[in-house]
Amino acid sequence: MIVRRLATVVVVLASLVVMASIWWAPHVLPGLRTPAAPRPGELPSLARLSAWHGGGPMTPDSLRGRPLALLVWSDTDPRGLAALAIADAWHRAFTPLGARVVAVHESEFDFAADTSVALAVARRMRLSLPMADDPTGFVEGALGGSLEGPHLVIVAPDGRVVVDTVDDMAAGEQALRALVARAHPGAMLPPSPDPALPPGVRVVDLGSGKVEDGPLRGLSAGQAHVFTAEFRFQEQGHAWTPYPVGGWRTSAEGITATRGGAANFIAIRYNAGRAGVVVTPPPGACARLWILRDDRWPRPDERDDDAVTDGREAVSVRITEPRLYWIDRGDGERVLKLSPESAGVTVNAFVFTGAR
Numbered sequence: 001m002i003v004r005r006l007a008t009v010v011v012v013l014a015s016l017v018v019m020a021s022i023w024w025a026p027h028v029l030p031g032l033r034t035p036a037a038p039r040p041g042e043l044p045s046l047a048r049l050s051a052w053h054g055g056g057p058m059t060p061d062s063l064r065g066r067p068l069a070l071l072v073w074s075d076t077d078p079r080g081l082a083a084l085a086i087a088d089a090w091h092r093a094f095t096p097l098g099a100r101v102v103a104v105h106e107s108e109f110d111f112a113a114d115t116s117v118a119l120a121v122a123r124r125m126r127l128s129l130p131m132a133d134d135p136t137g138f139v140e141g142a143l144g145g146s147l148e149g150p151h152l153v154i155v156a157p158d159g160r161v162v163v164d165t166v167d168d169m170a171a172g173e174q175a176l177r178a179l180v181a182r183a184h185p186g187a188m189l190p191p192s193p194d195p196a197l198p199p200g201v202r203v204v205d206l207g208s209g210k211v212e213d214g215p216l217r218g219l220s221a222g223q224a225h226v227f228t229a230e231f232r233f234q235e236q237g238h239a240w241t242p243y244p245v246g247g248w249r250t251s252a253e254g255i256t257a258t259r260g261g262a263a264n265f266i267a268i269r270y271n272a273g274r275a276g277v278v279v280t281p282p283p284g285a286c287a288r289l290w291i292l293r294d295d296r297w298p299r300p301d302e303r304d305d306d307a308v309t310d311g312r313e314a315v316s317v318r319i320t321e322p323r324l325y326w327i328d329r330g331d332g333e334r335v336l337k338l339s340p341e342s343a344g345v346t347v348n349a350f351v352f353t354g355a356r
Helices: 002-028 077-098 117-125 139-141 170-185 232-236
Strands: 050-053 066-073 100-105 132-133 151-155 161-166 202-205 224-228 241-253 252-258 267-273 274-280 287-293 315-319 323-329 332-338 346-353
Touching: 050 117, 066 077, 066 139, 066 232, 077 100, 077 170, 100 117, 100 346, 117 323, 139 315, 151 170, 161 170, 267 346, 274 315, 287 323, 323 332, 332 346
Parallel strands: 066 100, 100 132
Antiparallel strands: 050 132, 066 151, 151 161, 202 346, 224 241, 241 252, 241 267, 252 346, 267 332, 274 323, 274 346, 287 315, 287 332
């Protein structure tokens, strides 16, 4: 009986020691502390973000007492890229007047978690504003979760969030301008950039479980398939529906060509002002993606920024890095066919603006 009581006492004491350790350790070991969630109306701390470009890191001291514009953007969203250019204009205009404009990159695809992706965007767009990568989605999660479009937050010098919006750069610019004017009465403020974002954005994701219709719907990730089409209507199908032909492997990120050549392609019918494609090249290599528009090479007035032509007037896009490539523009319904020159090319998503 005595032994049993002693055993019970030992167990109780051991449990108390463990519970005390759990409570005590984070107070003396900062690395074990869980960051406090922001209260409603407050901005999450940016101090925990890494891989800053163009300045930073942004500590609480560097932001305290200043107007702040925080933009959360994605590299594969045309609205996010347009918003990033606007935010950079704010940075150049309002930083000399004491404001801070900061961009946080949230990735929609696994490849974009690499810090080189945001850095490549910054170089391509010649940006100068401080920008951080947030591969875990901490900031967006603290602001309420993933949203469709660029997320803009304007914070007053006292730390209050005065604007929290998606897609509305005009409202953010108005609030930021008012805060700067209040801090510098009588100052001559620079002119405003155009706050308009691309309208009618539509994304057709090709990842497993994300395709809504067509031959790719319901297919599991990690499987190779050979898709066939006996008739043209099968490969040109319903609008906004991707139709692969040839050998492709499915994954959560998109579909990867298991072979190259003209007989291997993916087609989509759509009606939009502009069409782009998110593509990943084979590991460690570059690749070419051939483009047909309504079964012919696109004319010069139909080609977008990344489409190029060779001496035969054949049109393609050279895939040198994983990103959004703009390939087609125009009016009316049409069918786009993309054929990889070699195996290993992954088509992640189609992106359209001015979609109808």
